[in-house]
Amino acid sequence: MKTRESEKSSSRRRRPIFARLGRTCQLVVSEVEDLQWALDMDEALWVANAAPIVSLRADRAFLEYVDCDHDGLIKAGELRTAIRWTLDVLRDYSGLMEGRDGVAESAINGDHPDGREIRETLQRIRASGGAVNDVVTVARIREARRRYERQPVSETGVLLPQAVDGRLREFVEAVIAATGGKEHPGGGVGVTREQVDQFVARAREYRRWAEKEGEAAQRSGLGSRAAAAYRAYKEVEEILERYFAACEMVSVAPFAREWLWPLAEGERDRVRAMTAAELRDLLVKCLPAEPRDDGTLELSAVVNREWRARIEGFWKSVVERLLGPGTVAITAEQWADIRSRVQEYGRWLDACPAPELRAVEDRVRDYAEAGYDEELGKYFERGEATAIDMEGLRKAEKLALYQRNLVALVNNFVSFPYLYDAERRAMFEEGELVMDGRVFRLAVRVTDRTVHKQAAARNPLFTMYVQIRRERPQSELEVAVPVTWGTRGNLRQGKRGVFRHVDGSEWVAEVKEIVDYPVSLWEAVMSPFRKIGEALARRFEQMTSAAEQKLEAVAAGREKVPITSGMAAGGILAGGGIALAAVGSSVAYIVKTLSALKWWQIVSGIGAAVAAVLLPGMIVAELRLRRADLSSLLEGSGWGINAQMRLSRWQRRFFTYRPRYPAESRFVPRWNVRLMVLGAVAVLLLAVKLLQWTWFH
Numbered sequence: 001m002k003t004r005e006s007e008k009s010s011s012r013r014r015r016p017i018f019a020r021l022g023r024t025c026q027l028v029v030s031e032v033e034d035l036q037w038a039l040d041m042d043e044a045l046w047v048a049n050a051a052p053i054v055s056l057r058a059d060r061a062f063l064e065y066v067d068c069d070h071d072g073l074i075k076a077g078e079l080r081t082a083i084r085w086t087l088d089v090l091r092d093y094s095g096l097m098e099g100r101d102g103v104a105e106s107a108i109n110g111d112h113p114d115g116r117e118i119r120e121t122l123q124r125i126r127a128s129g130g131a132v133n134d135v136v137t138v139a140r141i142r143e144a145r146r147r148y149e150r151q152p153v154s155e156t157g158v159l160l161p162q163a164v165d166g167r168l169r170e171f172v173e174a175v176i177a178a179t180g181g182k183e184h185p186g187g188g189v190g191v192t193r194e195q196v197d198q199f200v201a202r203a204r205e206y207r208r209w210a211e212k213e214g215e216a217a218q219r220s221g222l223g224s225r226a227a228a229a230y231r232a233y234k235e236v237e238e239i240l241e242r243y244f245a246a247c248e249m250v251s252v253a254p255f256a257r258e259w260l261w262p263l264a265e266g267e268r269d270r271v272r273a274m275t276a277a278e279l280r281d282l283l284v285k286c287l288p289a290e291p292r293d294d295g296t297l298e299l300s301a302v303v304n305r306e307w308r309a310r311i312e313g314f315w316k317s318v319v320e321r322l323l324g325p326g327t328v329a330i331t332a333e334q335w336a337d338i339r340s341r342v343q344e345y346g347r348w349l350d351a352c353p354a355p356e357l358r359a360v361e362d363r364v365r366d367y368a369e370a371g372y373d374e375e376l377g378k379y380f381e382r383g384e385a386t387a388i389d390m391e392g393l394r395k396a397e398k399l400a401l402y403q404r405n406l407v408a409l410v411n412n413f414v415s416f417p418y419l420y421d422a423e424r425r426a427m428f429e430e431g432e433l434v435m436d437g438r439v440f441r442l443a444v445r446v447t448d449r450t451v452h453k454q455a456a457a458r459n460p461l462f463t464m465y466v467q468i469r470r471e472r473p474q475s476e477l478e479v480a481v482p483v484t485w486g487t488r489g490n491l492r493q494g495k496r497g498v499f500r501h502v503d504g505s506e507w508v509a510e511v512k513e514i515v516d517y518p519v520s521l522w523e524a525v526m527s528p529f530r531k532i533g534e535a536l537a538r539r540f541e542q543m544t545s546a547a548e549q550k551l552e553a554v555a556a557g558r559e560k561v562p563i564t565s566g567m568a569a570g571g572i573l574a575g576g577g578i579a580l581a582a583v584g585s586s587v588a589y590i591v592k593t594l595s596a597l598k599w600w601q602i603v604s605g606i607g608a609a610v611a612a613v614l615l616p617g618m619i620v621a622e623l624r625l626r627r628a629d630l631s632s633l634l635e636g637s638g639w640g641i642n643a644q645m646r647l648s649r650w651q652r653r654f655f656t657y658r659p660r661y662p663a664e665s666r667f668v669p670r671w672n673v674r675l676m677v678l679g680a681v682a683v684l685l686l687a688v689k690l691l692q693w694t695w696f697h
Helices: 004-009 032-040 060-066 076-089 094-098 113-127 138-149 166-179 193-210 213-220 223-252 254-260 276-285 305-323 332-350 355-369 372-410 449-457 521-555 566-595 599-626 631-635 649-655 673-696
Strands: 018-021 024-027 048-052 073-075 296-298 329-331 431-435 438-440 444-446 462-470 475-483 496-501 506-515
Touching: 024 032, 032 076, 032 372, 048 076, 060 076, 060 372, 073 076, 076 113, 076 372, 094 372, 113 138, 113 372, 138 372, 166 193, 223 296, 223 305, 223 332, 305 332, 329 332, 431 506, 438 475, 449 462, 449 475, 449 506, 449 631, 462 496
Parallel strands: none
Antiparallel strands: 018 024, 048 073, 296 329, 431 438, 431 496, 444 475, 462 475, 462 506, 496 506
């Protein structure tokens, strides 16, 4: 058993061991001393220095504990902090190196402050039942944490309305309505002590403001019904402002009446095609009455029904109140006076210190003076005691998760041994793709294809962007899959296959996009010739298409076939004869030259010519293939990678392979490819010898 005491008593520290993986030397983390070596090493010697949480398959809470600044990216410094804290809090490291689920009290260092708090927390959990011996699992800690979170007052100080009854509950609900409340960890919305204090303080300000309403109503002249009168005024304020402005315009320019009444000039052409709803909207925009050059508005002259009822309400509650009963018309000067007096009350309304309390203004005095905040203080004090327990539970959960997952994270950050292990999967692997008769073992999640392509394009690695989805439970994501061995084959955009996820489920897969690079040496050598062939094919298609169009034009009578004169035809025949004679003499010279050589000289010459053409291309292609680097797949997903993850021949076959047939399989006899090649060579040699014999005889 590896403990803190045995580590300190060791006379010599075990040397670090490095393994060559992916053509890089990586630290082997198998003992607790290796974790200490990881802390002592420079971060530049780590394989990675940053990893996004979304790309790691691990317990979400564990990753968030490691990500101290909660920016979604685990950095080297944060992993160092996690390793150092774990080594300090534990005294028995056997569970850490085994990734054991469950922390034993005896494994915790009681001399560390956090260790003491965690031990006390585990003792309380064991006392409540559910622990095996002195071991408390992650599930048991989380169950205890959920139990605390379901309490009426959470450890964050959030009080639910259900925690109180009667008048206190109504008060809490009023605070939630006014402030929005705060989410309770166990579900629902509650209030905090700060929100209660803020609510009571604003209620007292609101009460002092409300006491001044009588003074504002008296100054405006609206009396006891000032609030209703002000609402009636606000409904017609804008339209009456427009009416009296139109009257002033008409008094200055009488011809403007046609522009303003009954419709604006731009609306007249559209009114015929309007629906009923559009017509009503247009009436709301129209003036309530025809503008007059004397600037007067008579109540009887209001003909726009969309405004008549509202103007009548304003007339009764404001105009007759301020100008006296029986008033039938108002002038522009009277309207300005009414507006000035009513706005006196409006300024008091605008000074409201807590508009959110208007919904409960009938109970504001009670809320401000009844002392509800003091009664709720007892409940919040209980929540503070709960907060102490929750902090211990959080640290206990953190230690249990670190013991179970930390070494695995180190082996997916400091080193990548699982990436090259057929029996295990790295945390950033999503599964394997089965397509085109092959298995592609490596698949990395892609969150932004555009960004990922920029990284992949800098690396000569054939990469497929594959969309995978499943129906139950419904889920969809995109992965980047490299092709490291064989040939391109039938891989293309839109190709479908099956994706075997690391959790054992099967997903439907479809290729969405491809970053095209040669996969094998043969493809790399043939790539220039393939591009030339494709260019010639496109050119030939263009020529045949143009010829076909011209032929169709002639057939349709749109063009006339040019008539060739007899002399021109004779010239063509003469030129053809000369060309044929030149070709014949060239063939005769070639045959004569070949006949003077032996068969092995001919084969050697052909081989030398082929080698002269292909050998430089093969060297360049091999160098390019050797630069293929898996690190670009991770960097495109937001990782920071230090090492060059170059691929050896074995690793290429490891990540992309064609499954073997069962050993007991029997096959139907067929032509052997090697025999066919040998036959073709034999036929070629026979043809050469026959050509020599024909020349001499």
